[in-house]
Amino acid sequence: MARRRSLPYLLLGVLLVLGCATGGVVVAIQLGHREDVLVLAHPVAVGQKLSPQDVREVSISVDSNLAVIPARSRSQVQGRAVAYTLPAGALLTRDVLGDARVPPPGQAVAAVGLKDGQYPPELQPGNRVTVVAATSDTSTGSRQSRSSTWNATVTGVHSSADDQVTAVSLQMAQDDARRLAAVPTGQISVVMVHGGER
Numbered sequence: 001m002a003r004r005r006s007l008p009y010l011l012l013g014v015l016l017v018l019g020c021a022t023g024g025v026v027v028a029i030q031l032g033h034r035e036d037v038l039v040l041a042h043p044v045a046v047g048q049k050l051s052p053q054d055v056r057e058v059s060i061s062v063d064s065n066l067a068v069i070p071a072r073s074r075s076q077v078q079g080r081a082v083a084y085t086l087p088a089g090a091l092l093t094r095d096v097l098g099d100a101r102v103p104p105p106g107q108a109v110a111a112v113g114l115k116d117g118q119y120p121p122e123l124q125p126g127n128r129v130t131v132v133a134a135t136s137d138t139s140t141g142s143r144q145s146r147s148s149t150w151n152a153t154v155t156g157v158h159s160s161a162d163d164q165v166t167a168v169s170l171q172m173a174q175d176d177a178r179r180l181a182a183v184p185t186g187q188i189s190v191v192m193v194h195g196g197e198r
């Protein structure tokens with residue numbers, strides 16, 4: 001009786017061992033098809049031409065549907081412009097090279113001038129942010145403060161020569177960009193949100 005009861009457990013153990021062995025073979029095959037490709041070593045802004053220092057090589061398992069740029073083609077991407085603002089580590093594909101494709105349809109790029117304390121010092125192109133505008137409403141005769149918020153992606157960060165004001169370019173929905181452009185200077189703050197880089 002004890003032998004009959006242990007038989008199902010023995011079969012289960014054999015199946016488990018076979019399953020693990022099969023999984024190991026599949027993983028080994030996938031790892032065996034790795035390819036050396038190019039990724040960005042630094043963040044780049046839309047329209048920027050790639051220099052040798054902007055790219056580096058990594059070995060990854062590549063999806064055949066992805067038009068990656070192999071490491072052996074490194075010399076062919078030097079001097080080429082990028083069509084989007086991209087963060088460090090972004091995979092270089094044929095689609096991200098070429099003429100600027102920013103903003104896409106339905107989107108616009110708004111510029112805001114920010115001082116220290118109105119944005120995180122780590123802010124860089126590719127970051128996802130929430131833009132907060134605090135304004136005063138005097139339409140009712142009493143001075144009331146209210147705030148508006150919009151989601152955006154940072155496409156550029158440029159400090160002035162005297163470091164007093166930093167110009168931040170924000171890609172967002174067209175209607176939101178128009179509303180943001182109407183907010184008086186000094187009443188805008190930028191908050192980095194989860195998902196930091198697009």
